Amino acid sequence: MVAPLMGLPGLQMIHKSVKLGQQNSKIHFQTIRSLADTFKPDIVFPMMDLSVEANALGLPALFPEGDAASIRAITVDAPFFRSVKTIDIGADGRARSYAETIRLLREHLPGSIRVGAYISAPYTLAAQIMGISKAGLAVLMSPDKIKQLIELLVPVIRQYASLQIDAGADLVCILDPGAALLNPGQFDEFAVQYVASIVPLLHRHRVDSIYHVCGNTMHVYKLMASSGVTALSLDSREAGVNLTEIAEKLNDDIILMGNLDPSGTLLQGNEVQVRHEVNRLLAEMGKFHNFILSSGCDLPKNTPLANIKAFMETGRKYHYNS
């Protein structure tokens, strides 16, 4: 299978801004459909957006024209805790817009293309809300306080996942970039156990689960696998990830997705470099039957479409020959 994490580059084909794409389900659908029609990946993903859940919980979001929305952190206090308990994320306009995008994709794309959805992992959502530095300090200085917040957020994330599953998502990718900063003990305590509490909900709906952590995950990949997910999505060799070593050390009942460098190769490289890197990766990983060719992380908006074509073609050629 070939399934890069890509959503934003589709905006090049329909000539719309990120801001519009992330706020309008029809434009969002057109963006992803353009990518699906042109490149025919085995899985499509929406535009990666870590702001949806936090924004739905009342945090201010910024919507720059050319970049993904981002969240302004707040001070987490008693009124915030009270408000989270009363907010119905299922009624939020942006959350519903993402679910509607999923619905349109499932309705219009062939069944051979699986439709993915994204949710934020609990620790990462807490870090979005508190600010990433404050969350990092909290795991040392006030662990009970941040756990209280994380536990408050788990039902919210489950609800957002259910909304997208009900809309037709075939799989859900759990995004946990904030947790890459933690040591293995902290990762286990503050990140993975809460991800593991969400995974059974997905599987109960016969939806596959992917756990994506950006950056170097060599210190935590075994813990990631212990969450019970179907697949791990791992960052590039340039970020420090040795995918071959991981494939050799983990059981082959977990799928491994990765891990071409989204920035150095796919954004800044040329077609020749992309083909070379895909061939290198496949030469290393092609022997593992549990491997899916993907990008190490989300593809930036301006990733040259010719590079994506080269990625898909090279991957497909190998796939068909193997």
Add this chain to the structure above:
Amino acid sequence: MMNEKLKLLAICIERGKVDSQTSYPPDMQGQSGASELTRELLDEDVDPNDILAKALMVGMQRIGDKFGNGQAFIPDLLIAAKAMYAAMAHLKPYFDSGAARHKGTIILGTVAGDLHDIGKNLVRMVMEGDGWKVIDLGTNVSAEKFVDSVRSNPGSMVGLSALLTTTMLNMGPITQKVKELNAETKVFVGGAPLSQQFCDKIGADGYFPDPQSLVRHLNTKPN
């Protein structure tokens, strides 16, 4: 006695013991922290330069090395920096009066369009802990702001940070404008999507994947 206290202060920095009120680390609960020890050392007329060089820099260097070889993680750096800042608050008047000296000055900022600050903040912490003066321009910083700051702080270096692949492209024009003002001004770049290749392409003087490698470079090849 003084040397013992300096050693203890270095341990407080390394392990993130901010003051006697903080409960972290659990095995140092109730003990004096970086804040109290620095105050005591100053009251004993210890040279602030010695406090910086023999305790703060030592502690930050140790935690930086541990971070570099995977024995420490971002929360450890953050808490060490918190302890370091608690100590620095007592030293600030001596730096302001000229009684204590920095190694040099770096102007830091996350480039225009980018609101992410953790990478830039980590560089700031490690550099301040190593005795450098840091002028932090914050996030979403335009080329004009960097140029104005270089003009106001002759002899300073510039550090540009970006997390986004879209905003890292703004590093090129910023570097160019800084160099137009003074070609001798060193411009260093860092951030998750960057590479040495990108650094070379935009004409910057160095790419560093982590704060420690920047500090090591500056200490071996002073500006």
